[in-house]
Amino acid sequence: MFYGGAAGGGKSVALLMAALQYVMLPGYAALLLRKSYTDLSLPGALMDSAKEWLAGTDAKWSDRDKTWTFPSGATLTFGYLETDMDKYRYQSTEFQFVGYDELTQFDEDQYLYLLSRMRRSGDNPVPLRMRSASNPGNIGHGWVKDRFIAPVEIDPERAYVPASLADNPYLSRDEYADNLRLLDAVTQAQLLNGDWDIQAGGNLLKPQWWRILDAWNRAGRSVRYWDLAATKDGDWTAGARVAVHEGQYSVIDIQHIRATPLEVEHLVRQTAQLDGPSIPIWIEQEPGSSGVNTISHYQRNVLPGYAVYADRVTGSKVERAGPLSSAAQAGNVGLVKGAWTRAFIDEASLFPDGAHDDMVDAVSGALGKLAVSDSSRFSIGRVGKVRG
Numbered sequence: 001m002f003y004g005g006a007a008g009g010g011k012s013v014a015l016l017m018a019a020l021q022y023v024m025l026p027g028y029a030a031l032l033l034r035k036s037y038t039d040l041s042l043p044g045a046l047m048d049s050a051k052e053w054l055a056g057t058d059a060k061w062s063d064r065d066k067t068w069t070f071p072s073g074a075t076l077t078f079g080y081l082e083t084d085m086d087k088y089r090y091q092s093t094e095f096q097f098v099g100y101d102e103l104t105q106f107d108e109d110q111y112l113y114l115l116s117r118m119r120r121s122g123d124n125p126v127p128l129r130m131r132s133a134s135n136p137g138n139i140g141h142g143w144v145k146d147r148f149i150a151p152v153e154i155d156p157e158r159a160y161v162p163a164s165l166a167d168n169p170y171l172s173r174d175e176y177a178d179n180l181r182l183l184d185a186v187t188q189a190q191l192l193n194g195d196w197d198i199q200a201g202g203n204l205l206k207p208q209w210w211r212i213l214d215a216w217n218r219a220g221r222s223v224r225y226w227d228l229a230a231t232k233d234g235d236w237t238a239g240a241r242v243a244v245h246e247g248q249y250s251v252i253d254i255q256h257i258r259a260t261p262l263e264v265e266h267l268v269r270q271t272a273q274l275d276g277p278s279i280p281i282w283i284e285q286e287p288g289s290s291g292v293n294t295i296s297h298y299q300r301n302v303l304p305g306y307a308v309y310a311d312r313v314t315g316s317k318v319e320r321a322g323p324l325s326s327a328a329q330a331g332n333v334g335l336v337k338g339a340w341t342r343a344f345i346d347e348a349s350l351f352p353d354g355a356h357d358d359m360v361d362a363v364s365g366a367l368g369k370l371a372v373s374d375s376s377r378f379s380i381g382r383v384g385k386v387r388g
Helices: 011-019 037-041 046-054 084-090 108-115 141-149 173-180 185-193 261-275 288-302 322-329 341-350 358-387
Strands: 002-005 029-034 060-062 067-069 075-080 097-101 129-134 160-163 211-213 221-227 237-245 248-257 281-284 308-311 333-336
Touching: 002 011, 002 141, 011 029, 011 046, 011 097, 011 129, 029 037, 037 046, 037 075, 046 075, 075 084, 084 108, 097 108, 108 129, 141 341, 221 261, 221 358, 237 261, 237 358, 248 261, 248 341, 248 358, 261 288, 281 288, 281 358, 288 308, 322 333, 322 358, 333 341, 341 358
Parallel strands: 002 129, 002 160, 029 075, 029 097, 097 129, 211 333, 221 281, 248 333, 281 308
Antiparallel strands: 060 067, 067 075, 221 237, 237 248
8 A cells, every 4th residue: 555645644643553553462573664774764764753653662672673572472673775786684584564665766676575475374464455655756756656546457456645744633724835835846746736747857868769678799808887875865876787798788776875985995896806807897986085085995995906097077967968868869878677777767867957966977988988988989990990
């Protein structure tokens, strides 16, 4: 079941109430998820609300496990799925309730994986429930809309409950609505009216331009390009591997994470190990001495033994995305199916006006390096032939 639409309808409260519904029964286990731990711990967010509700009761809080344990033995755990690998933190667990707060911040693959963690013993009377809530927008807007709001085929096991500001009698609705009206027209329609059909859209990278691939031509060359974020709470880090063969580009893989610098380093190193030492690695270099130091650190300490290059970018993000836009419009860019594919299409369709552009930056950077390399090889070949 999905409860979504306008802001202020009490979606997070509804999730917390649903998670607590069966805590009097032994063996019951519930999990509430946000995209990051920071999202969970914000004032007024899920963990804060739970502490306000449960303080002074017989329930016990474990800060280490982020879990409430009730006298029955039932548990309510708070978790996050910041990267695709985080889903494996729940690989050996068993839940009868899983709730996603702000579902459009997640990839569809992350959502579907947690369905496999939902099970119960034969004598357990608790129903298995997957509940989620969200506003329109963000990177998961497309798949959430396709699954719940406007599905191609109706699934009787899925329910969509529209949320509206009028659903919450405890909110100062007029004041809240006045604040929402200060936003841009698209965001206002999404948050005030719960409009799933409206999205800010750029004309540079249209959704219909991308070819979806089951595999890529391994005869071509490929590079990995990283757009690093400086902090955990800021932009996302994205690393795209792109290949080219006879003028056809294939986006093979995108790693996408918002994490601490150390966590980013671990992901970059692990990704390089999976790609293999033959794949060149490019990292966008920030201006100034700090950018130089970052590249040097990655070359010496994070990725020793790999071919790591600094990319001192010039021009705006839109200018750098120009070659990608041209190639995609001509039908020369394919996306290999993966957990990242839909999120990339959603981000690209909003570029350059969307909230995030990290994946687009990484793919643009990788394609740019492959294009320049192709041009250089062609010129060298011609010179050599003339000299010969």
